[in-house]
Amino acid sequence: MLDVNGLRKTYTGDGRTIEAIRDLTFTVADGDLTCLVGPSGCGKTTLLKCIAGLLPPSAGTVTFAGSPVTAPPPGMAVVFQEYGRSLFPWLRVAANVELPLRQKGLARDRRRELVASSLAAVGLADAHTAYPWQLSGGMQQRVAIARALAYEPRVLLMDEPFAAVDAQTRADLEDLIRGLWQRLGVTVLFVTHDIDEAVYLGQRVLILSASPTVVREDLAIDLPSSRDQLHTRALPRFTELRTHVYEQIQAAKRSVPA
Amino acid sequence: MLDVNGLRKTYTGDGRTIEAIRDLTFTVADGDLTCLVGPSGCGKTTLLKCIAGLLPPSAGTVTFAGSPVTAPPPGMAVVFQEYGRSLFPWLRVAANVELPLRQKGLARDRRRELVASSLAAVGLADAHTAYPWQLSGGMQQRVAIARALAYEPRVLLMDEPFAAVDAQTRADLEDLIRGLWQRLGVTVLFVTHDIDEAVYLGQRVLILSASPTVVREDLAIDLPSSRDQLHTRALPRFTELRTHVYEQIQAAKRSVPA
């Protein structure tokens, strides 16, 4: 489904050259739920943007469903790390969620329905008429999530989508995403800093090294596929996995490759 | 030191009236480290801005060191939830950190020293000459933290300051804040969504109800005052406390008061 091959990204400009990603190669199968973790500044956002076709790589290729990605492929939704700036301040919440649907050419009624259900799903059923800047940080982030969900994408790229919400909401949203994934078979690529979250959500966790970035480990999560907040997190295997990931990130952060 | 009395904040405008904070009363003693938790959208940011003198309350008062707060009191540093937008895009990282120091009237050498040490403390020793928009989300957030630290404030207000950094960095920063607090006796008010973090960091955790907000519980954290990531988090009392807080938030989220 999604092939990242020898990807490399170097930022230049203003006298500063940063090799953000050195060499990334991995494949995401159709319907996978993959979590990406790595130290701050290692290039996760950069990678996601390359995959989304928003940023041209310096070398290497991204292939989506067999064809190389040069522009955002259709059927893809993205939740940006900078959720605040990714909402259009001139549109009210409902219109923000609806805009991509219009673009998709959905009928008015269907759009209404999708907007209402996705906003309800993230707990913002009564924020339809607010402007984004009238909302709290966490609420804004949830609008961005609702927008992605309403879009009914085939591929969902999420960049730290729950960073600004409280623990309880976070748990609810995690279950929402897993439910959606199981029900609709969306392919999900999920960047997070919360290791428990990565282990709880993913079928697989990709651990990235510090910048310049390579894949440090590609870890399969062998937890039962029906998970719930209480029991899954209490499993000894869960604790093992999260400790492992934690150690890997710790190691990644320490050993910066030359 | 800091007295919040009958605080109430209602947002009006554009046909929408939101009672964000209904009635908050609490006191923070000099040198306290208080963590604030509460459901997303419950008014934590609003509260922090009222305390900082950036937002006039609709009713009630905030008193700082005996005098009512109407404008930002001197000696206070704030890390905003919207870290990205709180950095001056026309200044490089070092200049961003240095700006408040100039305003404070520090000598050049002292400023240099503070900038270098605080950037090093957050792990950004080599980002001095970058512009904020050349940094990753987590790096931007750390610049905002470095700016607050370099300021050597008497009161430090932090609004989800570690939301965008990875687990390891987060742990390091937590220890940094606790160390600073113990060494210098700063008064810290810390908003977070991470319950473990709140319990690990604070002497005291204020749990807020859902909006319209009141204080749901004022919980003293009776963990030993010398804490470290490995042992403290493994204490049974730690688990008890975090479970308690979790339940409270869960309850807060459910029971929206009329």
Place this chain on the structure above:
Amino acid sequence: GGSSPEEPGTDASGPSKVTVGVIPIVDVAPIYLGKEKGFFSSRGIDLELVTAQGGAAIVPGVLSGDFQFGFSNITSLMIAQTKNVPVRIVANGAASTGVPGKDFGGVAVAKDSPITSAAGLAGRKVAVNTLKNIGDTTVRESVRKAGGDPAGIEFVEIGFPDMPAALESGQVDAAWVVEPQLSAVKAAGGTVIASNFTDTAPNLTIAAYFAGTKLIADEPELVKNFTEAINESLAYADAHPDEVRAVLSSYTKISEEVRTALILPKWPTEVNRASLATLAALGTTDGIFGDAAPDLGKLLP
């Protein structure tokens, strides 16, 4: 201009529509009066008068056919002729009264000015409405006649309407003004120290009506009628100053008081060729025609 002229006069049945570009000043009173008196309609001319600020807009309008005729001062027409602009005078416009000190234009100084004669203008700052035109040429001649040296005069370009203020505030030492501003200057205590028109030539022709050579060639009948109508208007105006003063109120905002007192130009029906030759010679000396000299034969009807 690309636009085709509106074929005036081709329609034999009705009156032909004729547009004339004029400047809203005293000089063109006869054409307004003539229109009122029916001198044009009686010749099958349906006259429309369009006001513009100066020759800069009127000449292109005539060339493009938007105006069939235009009104312009003589020196400007001479300049046009030296540049081979295809225009030709079809009727007289206005002329100096020929009475020194009682002309409708003159060189004035402010109250209490030390300058008492044209000779005193040497080395001074003198306002004219347009540089390198009839104003500076004739003022120089006044100075020469008074025995002064015109070489050192510093001419400054200021529109007639702004001259009284410029004079009174001392921004210029003297100004060549025409009516109605001349009256304003006098009212503010200024005095006329020279009559530059009469100094240049007796009965100097100041301005004329002109048309494009194409129109003159294509529609001689129309031009003939227009010239006759103008001439009748000029003669009538010259004979009936009171009616002239009255008609001024129809197209200017000159106050009643000034209207009754101001000095009117003369409106002879013939262009004073001798005076034009003098003017041309002076202009050539001053270099306002560049290297060329105007060929009056090609300009005059």
Place this chain on the structure above:
Amino acid sequence: MRIVYWLGLPIVLVVAWWVATAGSTDFYVPPLQSIVAVFFDVWTLDRLRADVLPSLLRLLAGFALALLLGVGLGVLIGSRPRVRATVEPVLEFLRAVPPPVLVPVIMLFAGIGDGMKILVIVSGCVWPILLNTVEGVRAVDGVLTETARAYGLTGPARLWRLTLPAASPQIVAGARQALSLAIILMVISEMFAASSGLGYTIVEFQRSFAIPEMWTGIILLGLLGVVLSGLFRLAETAILGWYHGLRRAQKG
């Protein structure tokens, strides 16, 4: 590549102009060829020094003054809603008065010298700077404003380190507008009480029916515009480097 971009369209347009007017007999639209033929005869070094240089100096003086005034007033008005509400109608009133009728009034106060001409330039080109500064100041990001307040950034520091940089993209947009307006107003100012200068020369050519010469003047004005805007671009790159970077940031 840059050069191709810069010269591509102009060359096409010049060729089109050349061809379209090649056989022109229209008095006011002479063939481009004859315009070019007289260009260097008209704009000799002497004339450049005598006519163009003083105009240029007045233009720059007027522009600089307008910049100072526009930004200064703009910051004041933009940061105080009450001041804005009070003075805006008066400013709008003055703004709508056409320079040709305003000039005589200015002459009453400022005489007819260089001062008047500079004032005329200022009176016309201060507006885009003023309006853009006002709007730029009003639009300073709320989070930045709060950050500055929280860290005690007040007074001049706030002006220099927050307000002006934050509004600078819009101020620059206004200044860019003002620059071309300044050229236009330079011409207008020289239509009054002038006896030399680029604008005067053009008007004088027009009045004396020296039409190809007049066209050379207009072309010179255009070229002047290009040169000045080139210089402006350099300044803009220096001042707004951060902004261009920021706006391009994620474009790759």
Place this chain on the structure above:
Amino acid sequence: MKPLLGLAGLGGFVLLLEVIPRAGLVPSRYLPPAAEIAVALGGELADAGFWAALRDTLSGWVLGLLIAAVAGVVLGLLIGAVPVLRELTASTIEFLRPIPSVALIPLVVVLYGASLQSKLVLVVYAAFWQMLVQVLYGVRDVDPVADETARAYGLGRAARIRHVLWPTALPYVMTGLRLAAAVALILCVTGELGIGAPGLGARIAVAQSSGAIPDLYALIVVTGLLGVAINVGARAVERHALRWHQSVRGEAAV
């Protein structure tokens, strides 16, 4: 409250106009005190010719502004959205912009005579650049994150222009519109003044050459008041169209 402050401002200005000539700072012959201007203004208002002139000026102004605004916005968005176009047109724009409309007067008279068209050409030529440049700068202000969001959700170029570029540029467009409106009015009047097309400008020319100073100022006051009216309208539009924008919401909060 706000209109009251504005009226107070205008009142102060009128007072100044009254005092300056009365105090003898300039001779009242050349700058009459406000009261005299008001009397002259009353005279104008009672004159049917004045209203016809006003109508002429306004029609030229509205039409010219409309054309300039639409052309400026459409071309600006287009040029701004396509980088190649932007590069290609930059030098030409810089060349054409500083050419004063007034220098075009003889040309337009040749082309269109003393008609509405020549007035329009002048007005459009001058106002167009104001719009275009503002739009170009406005388009550049697009937040890359917003633009990326739109691209990620498959919004094509046209949709991005409509939903991202346009709202971002809108504050600049509003400023441009206010600039262009005044410039259009100015050019309308100046054009009438120079070309003699009917309108307020032609009336001003007559008053000027007749030495009717109070009438002249009365007419100037009329153009100024038109400017004020334009601004009141523009601000009302802005309050609605930009209520999401920092400049409006920021001031609403205080």
